[in-house]
Amino acid sequence: MGRMTYVVFPALALCGCVATTGNYRALAERYPARSPDCSIEIFRDATPDRPFTAISHLNVHLEKTFFIPSDFASAVGELKRQGCLSGADGIVNIQERHSSYLETHIYNLSATGIRFDRETAPDVDRAK
Numbered sequence: 001m002g003r004m005t006y007v008v009f010p011a012l013a014l015c016g017c018v019a020t021t022g023n024y025r026a027l028a029e030r031y032p033a034r035s036p037d038c039s040i041e042i043f044r045d046a047t048p049d050r051p052f053t054a055i056s057h058l059n060v061h062l063e064k065t066f067f068i069p070s071d072f073a074s075a076v077g078e079l080k081r082q083g084c085l086s087g088a089d090g091i092v093n094i095q096e097r098h099s100s101y102l103e104t105h106i107y108n109l110s111a112t113g114i115r116f117d118r119e120t121a122p123d124v125d126r127a128k
Contacts, residue, residue: 021061031086054092065105
């Protein structure tokens with residue numbers, strides 16, 4: 001048991017903790033949710049070339065301990081999920097924020113969920 005203690009406790013300390021939370025807030029009219037794994041377009045450095053309406057504010061918050069940093073790639077899955085749940089066809093105006101406290105790295109993404117005008121929308125799965 002003594003030797004096991006020397007292995008288990010340091011291993012647990014090195015594993016650290018990870019917390020991911022996401023949410024969305026409708027900006028005006030609420031739209032039906034799409035499946036959480038729907039196809040959704042990400043416009044990270046550009047805006048769509050077809051008409052759209054902003055429908056939701058999206059937020060993803062990650063915290064990782066033991067000096068493990070977070071980045072866009074580790075948060076984009078939850079960002080897409082929140083966009084789908086808000087009924088969005090795409091995501092624009094992505095803003096990233098990094099901070100840390102002691103050994104905890106904090107990463108936050110905020111963005112805007114959009115719906116394309118129905119006459120120009122791509123053929124995507126819609127909640128009925």
